[in-house]
Amino acid sequence: MTEVTPSGPAPKRPAISFEFFPPKTEEMERSLWDTIKRLAPLAPSFVSVTYGAGGSTRERTHSTIARILGETDLLPAAHLTCVGAARGEIDEIVGRYHEVGVRHIVALRGDPPGGIGTAYSTHPDGYRSSADLVAGIKRRHGDIEVSVSAYPEKHPESRDFDADIDFLQAKVDAGATRAITQVFFDNDLYFRYLDRVRARGITIPIVPGIMPMHNFKQARNFVTRAGTTVPSWLAEKFDGLDDDADTRKLVAATVAAGQVQKLAKHGVDTFHFYTMNRADLVFAISHLLGIRPNGAQKAA
Secondary structure, three states: OOOOOOOOOOOOOOEEEEEEOOOOOHHHHHHHHHHHHHHHHHOOOEEEEOOOOOHHHHHHHHHHHHHHHHHOOOOEEEEEEOOOOOHHHHHHHHHHHHHHOOOEEEEEOOOOOOOOOOOOOOOOOOOOOHHHHHHHHHHHOOOOEEEEEEOOOOOOOOOOHHHHHHHHHHHHHHOOOEEEEOOOOOHHHHHHHHHHHHHOOOOOOEEOEEOOOOOHHHHHHHHHHOOOOOOHHHHHHOOOOOOOHHHHHHHHHHHHHHHHHHHHHOOOOEEEEEOOOOOHHHHHHHHHOOEOHHHOEOOO
């Protein structure tokens, strides 16, 4: 048989990024750094570190970012919210990040101080919205790239999709250059949302946020509170696995890998993974996308 050599350029390597959360204990810190060391050779575009209102969480985020800058070649993005702080305080935090070399911030309104589902109220002297926060960051530090959130099923507090996309437009007008989506499990939701966004003339990348469900029950409770629909077909895949963590992990990897491969086949070439500070499933899914450590790659 004559060997046929494929013609044309090699398939483009998908761009990936990872989200981590700051550790609360020494054991969690060791686990996080094991995860970072495992994923770093995949050469993500950036890695983000989440943020919660309140001094201790804020400092843990900052120290994690500083360590990533000091000990790795990764580009860190710091999450920042409007919750529980005056403008001057938030501006100071941004200034500290800029001083240590951070040039990417994920700007979010943040959850209500009382938790998801409670009424949101702004700090009397604080930024009023995520768009306001984006504008404040760009006004003082024009060289900081700002990413924001997007909601394929619309934000739970938005009146409708038109209002939700109005909010996204305001964030873009303020200087945001990338949006990362809330978790979704039905790819059609993402593509319908993308059609709506593009129809409004919004051209920034809308990066799908992907969460492998390491612990299905725990993850379902978390994402549904934030407005994500968990389809019945997905729940059925985890039936009977409450006490079988190994099989849950295999099922979770299969589901998430299938989702990203289908997105990739429809032209999506950028993915953001909510890692939950675990490397195994994200590493496997990246491998199936054709991403290899140290630059080696194959087609997805």
